């Protein structure tokens with residue numbers, strides 16, 4: 001989709017719903033615990049979730065943090081924000097506000113008073129300029145930052161197939177593709193964010209947060225596989241022409257729960 005001449009990648013709510021349980025298992029609980037220990041005690045904690053989509057991050061993290069919390073979910077997609085508002089973390093201790101926001105334009109003032117800034121599955125769909133800007137804004141606000149589930153370009157499918165590596169390489173190239181906003185970061189996002197925080201004198205702690213999909217997650221594995229090969233073929237049409245049998249066979253295996261899929265991600269915590 002193109003908005004004001006800029007390519008906007010819309011994310012399907014069904015996809016976010018399908019991946020939410022695997023995301024919840026994969027995110028680092030160690031980092032969440034370290035974060036909880038660092039947050040101020042007493043009062044309502046104000047948490048800003050960047051690119052929050054349907055609010056999955058809050059549903060996972062809010063129960064792991066103590067005390068009352070006010071979540072502000074920022075996204076440029078109104079439809080996803082409506083779903084976030086309709087399904088907030090447990091009411092009573094948590095309130096939620098949905099805010100329409102293009103992160104390319106966010107300012108420190110928009111996050112003033114934040115006790116925590118989160119994001120999930122966001123960094124890899126941004127450009128270097130956008131992530132560097134977000135880092136500067138977060139450093140100016142001066143609160144902890146927890147950015148989870150950025151892809152790191154490590155995919156392993158068991159049993160393996162000789163074509164897996166070519167598809168993975170084409171997928172990574174697609175993740176780094178040029179857009180109107182500049183090249184996307186894809187698997188380079190975490191390293192770039194760590195370096196940007198370091199330039200500001202802030203140290204990051206990074207933990208792996210891979211999906212490990214087995215027979216119990218066959219629906220997600222099959223949907224992920226379709227998206228994975230689809231992106232790879234868009235990047236490398238020659239590969240698409242050669243891989244018809246591969247796709248049919250692997251998809252049937254995935255749907256039947258016959259594949260174990262590991263998709264590498266990383267979580268990043270900054271405690272100022």
Ligand SMILES: C[S@@+](CC[C@H](N)C(=O)[O-])C[C@H]1O[C@@H](n2cnc3c(N)ncnc32)[C@H](O)[C@@H]1O
Pocket residue numbers: 010011016023050051052053054055056057074075076077080101102103104119120121122125
């Ligand atoms: C892969 S989804 C992840 C959603 C959610 N954080 C989760 O973990 O389920 C990425 C989200 O970032 C949002 N997004 C991407 N670029 C954005 C931008 N420049 N401004 C605001 N939102 C953006 C998308 O609309 C989408 O909701």
